[in-house]
Amino acid sequence: MEAEFQTVSEIAQHSSARPKASGAEDLAFGSLAGMMGKCVEYPFDTVKVRLQTSETQVFSGTVDCLRQTWRNEGFRGFYRGLTSPLVGAMAENAIAFYAYNRIQGAIRSITAVPSDAALSLPQLFLSGGLSGTICAFVISPVELVKCKLQVENVQGYAGAANPGAVKFKGPLSVVAHLLKTQGIVGMYKGIAPTVARETLGVGFWFGAYELVCRQLVRASQSSSTPLHSKADLGPASIILAGGCAGIAYNLTSYPIDVVKSYIQTADVRSPASERPGIAGTIRIIYGRGGVPAFYRGLGITLLRAFPANAAMFMTYEYLTRLSAELRKK
Template sequence: MDGEIQALNELTQHTSKRPPPGGLSDLAFGSLAGMAGKVVEYPFDTVKVRLQTSSSQVFAGTLDCLRQTWTNEGFRGFYRGLTSPLAGAMAENAVAFYAYNQIQQLIRRASATPSEVGLGLPHLFMSGGVSGAICAFVISPVELVKCKLQVENVPGNAQQGGVRFKGPLSVVGHLLRTEGVAGLYRGIGPTVARETLGVGFWFGTYEMVCRELLRRKGKQAVDKDALGPGSIILAGGCAGIAYNVTSYPIDVVKSMIQTADVRSTEAQSGSPARKGGVVATARAVYSAGGVPAFYRGLGITLLRAFPANAAMFMTYEYLSRLVAR
């Protein structure tokens, strides 16, 4: 075991022979990776948000939510509100990959680490966490719009005043009229917390799994070009699992805050969740179902996490390889 740990630590002192893309390449490849992942994951995400924001009296579980969505809305119901998060995923991932690589360069300069020497895993986890905090300000308004559209059609839910949203622009217009720009950033606090923790583990886990797979291949340098599609799928899938397992309870609180005015039980009362505080909302979630309530919908989330994140990293990795040729 000590020998394996030493070998893995040695790998962290090397970097890929292919330098990471920079600038416009990061933005373009990250954008396309985000689009690929979002198309794969969105139906699962719709079920997740509906489970997170509904009681067991509305949906008995994942299969019941799937059945009701299909019966009441058909195939299109699973993709309700896709336009906004698709654009958001492209923007978020473009920023995430760009910021991730740029933060690594800042760390190199601050620590006088030459470009041919790889950063250690703690630095990579930290780079991912900082990039996640930055991304939160890009994705928060997008997720707010997405969650409202996903939850609005759940049986029994209705916007206060009888408002029915026609699409993303309808949601944005309503928020600007009733709450101003600040309304677009409802839930920004838990979003920042979720992205800082989750994206740190997302990038960190991806790098850690890649390095372990390279070590098993007997490679002496961290060269992702030596990894085939199966390895990238495994590393990307594990990254998605790590992101969701670590940040899911925060995501539940965030979703509850962002959909409080759409869910009938909250819209009709001055409940803690309706008032919008993070602590009050967390207490309301706990009171409703204890610790398990913070993990309602986790199963469907993990089911979508593996293929969606594998698709994202595969897209980014192979586009980067094409440019390096």
């Protein structure tokens, strides 16, 4: 086969090339990408968190959760608590892309990989995982607030209280309550599982995206118009790679996310009950339904993961390309 790149290693070396963004552009483009993704995924996320944390008698499944949320709260119910995670998603993705690219630079320096050569997939997974660790400390307080707002009124759906009754007026109300009752430490409840989820999940997020992009570039070598790098991939390819990245993130980190959500909403769901740690929470969740209990809500999560993450990577990639074109003029 005659192609510009004759070996798999040569294809991998060039397939990850993209117009290089500055640190400021990574922050700006990552922020806009996070905003786009969050707007797409948030209604699905609300249903996911409610399924993860509610007792089985509240919702029989995804469809029942959708029906009851609509009946009790209407369209706004699916976007309850959006403000905090929207800001958080913008900050998280800005830091994720910034850290991801800066960590790659550090790995190149340590391993003497030339700046015009792509890193290996394990190195990209490592870059993604370390960027996820950093992001966890930004996103944990935001998710704490979000989860409390998403689930505080749903226990009444089962008839124990008035459906729709709420304790918090909004994100600032949650923050004020936590600071008053628990101090700054209270804002980081659930930080351990959040770090574990983000380190693992973001590693697979970036890693899967880069892997799919490389495979698409490699597959094009047998066509009449072979691609030279990731920068040559069209919208359909970016959508596919971004969607696969979202699926990979959730499939690998979902059980950890269930534990995290359960810990962060314990005081809202059962104000008078004891607050178990990670091991106790795992035992409680397992007792509610065995291993499947750690995957409750996964279906709707995967349903939203593909379009939301496709939107994020599309936004970031094309803003980066546009910026590179403008610099040439």
